[in-house]
Amino acid sequence: MFKVKTKDGKIFETKEESILQVLQRQGVYLHASCGGKGSCGRCKIKVLEGNIKTESFFGISEKEKAEGFVLACQSFPGGDILIEIPDKLITVSERISTVKTEIIEKILKEEILRAKALRMTSSLSFRGGQYPEESLFAPVVKKLSLKIDPPSFDSHGDFERLKRSIQKELFISRKLAEKLSYFLRENNWSINLAITEEEILDFLSKKIYGIAVDIGTTTVVLALVDLEEGKIVDVASCYNSQINYGDDVITRIIFAEENPEGLNILRKSIVDDINALINTVSLRNKEGKIYCAFVAGNTTMCHIFWGINPKYIRQEPYTPTLNRYPIWKASDCMLLLEPQIPIYTLPSVAGYVGGDIVSGLLTTGLYKDEETSLFIDIGTNGEIVIGNKDFLITASTSAGPCFEGSGISCGMRATEGAVESFSYNQKTDEFDIKVIGNEAPRGICGSGMIDILSELFSKKVIDQKGKFVTDNSKHIKIFDNEARFVISSDCYITQSDIDNIIRAKAAIYAGISTLLEEVGLSERELKKVYIAGGFGEFLNIKKAIKIGMLPNLSEERFIFLGNTSLTGAVLCLLSKNFWELANELAQKMTYIDLSRSKKFMDEYVSALFLPHTDWERFRELG
């Protein structure tokens, strides 16, 4: 048994594990994009004292090697060691975009108006004309207060008399039946129940709460909702601990496939995360109890959450085990809730368009408009939906995780120390930066990358192919035979980074233009562009258009909706109509597999320039 000590005083015991595994086991999260395979070069730490055995030095320069840097995933203690973890390697709390309550209120208000209109004009029908206003706030779990008749000599049992008083056939679990007679007698035949359409979930002594959970590849966000008053009472979030096993869904699928316990490890990680969030909100809100959960996530995340191997999502023809999940119970997924609590999973459309996008669509409302709009969720993948009340078409582009900080030398998530905006003065060759938390720059987040690319291009520091014009700025330096634009000693952007960002923006734009062409529409015909995801909130639209990532439309047409996946799940919690609508929308959406589309490849190649090979599309901004 050896000791791994960190410079800031933590001590962990270990035996036959890599340094990365020791740290993961102790809850110290490092960026480990490749999941510990030694192929991303991200998990660099410095060994200050002691012996280690290192299997690979991938991505570590000779200079760094001399200074004691090693890859944590490829290094094994040979005795007690002292290490230093560079600050920017530790994943710290980021600006996790949470649910926007004002959006939920607005949607519900709109739906009430819409329901009124539907009643007046029955020819306009939604679900066969049934959209009564009073059912808009209709959670799947309700409170029912009853006073039932005391027993007489008619031979009816307590449960039969309870059912008779509500004139409904309901299931009661054996465990609950055990307590029924005592409870009724102790409470003078009055009882408050938490019920679904089919089942009695509990005898109530507290308020009924429900939870909506967004299982993101990077973050997990949970909203606690009071189902009696119809309002969000708390929100909590954390990293998805699966980050330890890879940044994106593909690396995690491979991890699940290649390690005998891989799927269980990933499943346990996400269940533990959600349980920690449940614990947090439950401790803060003791006057209620959770009786229902709606979960939204991409197809892989939902498969892993339910312990279903996502293996075939990665293999052609990219088929998930299921898109529509039965309403399983808390006991099936190891959540720390009463075992009989129903867990609803937002339906997926395909292997790469998941329930998070269907949930997001509920938030946009574009499915009921006459005119056509675009919905895009820019995360590790870029999922796109185009449509209106008559059609919905969707696709996913593999933009790669660069906008979330991966695969970029100084890339980082939108946390303290990240450059989030950048402007450059060509005359003075000086730049201005805005850093989250007003700290010294430690890296660059997605919005910062777009700003930098846009500014360097418009001020001719890089050309249309994204290549540095080396004479044009004193900030361009050559390091290890590669040009880089230096912001500070810790923060720079290299030629390969720029190439990477251009590939990502090209994939997003090509996805949008391919779908538009599928439906025979031009960019100008888009009424609105709804942008979801944490990245969207801080995106400078003009600059994103300038680099050719988004369609060239006026700024007012772009609407940021925050975490639409969570918002949609909250809507489902508040009303089963939204849950039914989510299932209808998922079935209505036509999925286009861009990996097999020649049109997409052509569009992608054309978009690998700044802003595009076809200048006309971006000639006049807006």
Ligand code: FES
């Ligand atoms: S190189 Fe260590 S996690 Fe990728």
